[in-house]
Amino acid sequence: MAYINFDNVTVAYPIYSGGAKSLTNNLINIGTGGRVTKGSGSVVTITALENISFKLSDGDAIGLIGHNGAGKTTLLRTMAGIYKPVSGTVMKSGKISTIIELGAGLDSELTGYENIYRMGLLLGMSKKEIDNLIPSIEIFTELGNFLEAPVRTYSSGMLMRLMFAVNTATMPEILIVDEMFGTGDKGFQEKAEDRMKNVISAAKIFVFASHSDYLIEKFCNRVFELKHGRMQEIY
Amino acid sequence: MNYLQSMFITLITVRKDFKDGLYDIAHSLQRINMAFYFAWGDTKARYRRSILGPFWIVLSTAISVAGLGFLWSALLRDEPSKLVPSLTVGLVIWQFISGCILESSSLLVRNAHFIRNMSIPYFIFAIQLLMRQLINFGHNFIVVIAVLAIYPPQFSAVQLLVIPGLILIIGNLAWIVLFLAMVGARFRDFEQIIGALMPLMFFLSPVIYRSSQLSMGQEIIWLNPFTYLITLIRDPIMGTQPPLFVYEVAISALLIGGTLSIYQFGKRRGKIAFWI
Numbered sequence: 001m002a003y004i005n006f007d008n009v010t011v012a013y014p015i016y017s018g019g020a021k022s023l024t025n026n027l028i029n030i031g032t033g034g035r036v037t038k039g040s041g042s043v044v045t046i047t048a049l050e051n052i053s054f055k056l057s058d059g060d061a062i063g064l065i066g067h068n069g070a071g072k073t074t075l076l077r078t079m080a081g082i083y084k085p086v087s088g089t090v091m092k093s094g095k096i097s098t099i100i101e102l103g104a105g106l107d108s109e110l111t112g113y114e115n116i117y118r119m120g121l122l123l124g125m126s127k128k129e130i131d132n133l134i135p136s137i138e139i140f141t142e143l144g145n146f147l148e149a150p151v152r153t154y155s156s157g158m159l160m161r162l163m164f165a166v167n168t169a170t171m172p173e174i175l176i177v178d179e180m181f182g183t184g185d186k187g188f189q190e191k192a193e194d195r196m197k198n199v200i201s202a203a204k205i206f207v208f209a210s211h212s213d214y215l216i217e218k219f220c221n222r223v224f225e226l227k228h229g230r231m232q233e234i235y
Numbered sequence: 236m237n238y239l240q241s242m243f244i245t246l247i248t249v250r251k252d253f254k255d256g257l258y259d260i261a262h263s264l265q266r267i268n269m270a271f272y273f274a275w276g277d278t279k280a281r282y283r284r285s286i287l288g289p290f291w292i293v294l295s296t297a298i299s300v301a302g303l304g305f306l307w308s309a310l311l312r313d314e315p316s317k318l319v320p321s322l323t324v325g326l327v328i329w330q331f332i333s334g335c336i337l338e339s340s341s342l343l344v345r346n347a348h349f350i351r352n353m354s355i356p357y358f359i360f361a362i363q364l365l366m367r368q369l370i371n372f373g374h375n376f377i378v379v380i381a382v383l384a385i386y387p388p389q390f391s392a393v394q395l396l397v398i399p400g401l402i403l404i405i406g407n408l409a410w411i412v413l414f415l416a417m418v419g420a421r422f423r424d425f426e427q428i429i430g431a432l433m434p435l436m437f438f439l440s441p442v443i444y445r446s447s448q449l450s451m452g453q454e455i456i457w458l459n460p461f462t463y464l465i466t467l468i469r470d471p472i473m474g475t476q477p478p479l480f481v482y483e484v485a486i487s488a489l490l491i492g493g494t495l496s497i498y499q500f501g502k503r504r505g506k507i508a509f510w511i
Contacts, residue, residue, distance in 0.1 A: 014509055022422060022424045023418070023422035023424055077351070077508075080353070081354045082350070082352070082353070084506075096354055098352060100351075100353075101348070101352045104351070104352035104353065105348070105349060107276075109280055118276075121266075121272060122269070122353060122355065127272075
């Protein structure tokens, strides 16, 4: 049984100005009382998420909507355990797979095949499991011989196909996806939707941030809206 | 009562931070195969389109040894039969240690892509760095073996002490790399500071010379932590047993430094994703 429970979670980013990021500046400050260098103490904190609470369990497919900068990606990352909240508790159980930044986990000098192994290992698969999945990944991506070429020769759409294929090849228990479908061409979008349906039914929890109402309506059974760090569940 | 309560809370927090750090390390160790695959992949990738491949590592070390060996033996008025093997082993160990330290301050920053986008334990990057440097060290050891064939030392059971020596070095480098990586993630000029200090440490450490050759610096040299690390491997290879205090210091450093690093790691870990 997979679950993600947020209880009054607040996530705050420290933003360090140039001076605050310098060790020598900070050391000088100890000796001079802050008069010699300005700005070594300036750390601005941005509260990205405020008092977020919800419970997700098996069968939930969440659509996450909100304006740019509302905190969608931050929320996804906090769900995945990448960001730690400054207050509140996050309880979760289940193997998590994330598709957040395009190209994360890829090494541009390596070939498509080598990157499949790379991403697979990062996701926690064993070499044997990846070997078994290669044929289905080949068929899904339709990249053909390009899989033998270094990934830096790929277009963003091709990269997305590859990432999507590998990240959904193992049916993860919790799948977290950040608005990716834009770059795929129409043929891929249709394929991806089919695959998504399979993955969503196999995944126990699915969280999807998107600007596309169509996709959210298609895949999700609950919708959360984020506005300036605060969240509301809407139907 | 208030003082006792606050002490108690501090102890619980410290214990929790330490446990968080151990947790990450344990998860990283579970995925050690992945670290090896990546370290090996990085090595292959670096030499992908080159002619000699990873044997460039061996060649460059061999050239340094040949060139420096005979130059310094004339300058320091030392016999090549003593200086060249000592220098070779010293250079190879130094490359390993300084390689780890120089790359450690940018370790987490360089892997920001992974840290920001997937749930991954951070210590795995330290393991990867250590493995990559060990692979280089292994390649360089070929030069050491070649030099020892030309100028053989006294062979006895002492040579076996290389193994615990290597384990102590790796153990100490593990916590040092972790600690420097965190400092480097928070303070972006730390990498430059380390980059400026290491060449200086090269001359302050008994790499080219042996500590016995220093007329007055015999005690001072032992204030340098690198002296201990180098001695742990070089002395056994050359046939002498390192003095007991070297082992005592190395083990204490491992225990104390390791504990402090793991505690700090657990404490700061949550912020690292924001620093990079």
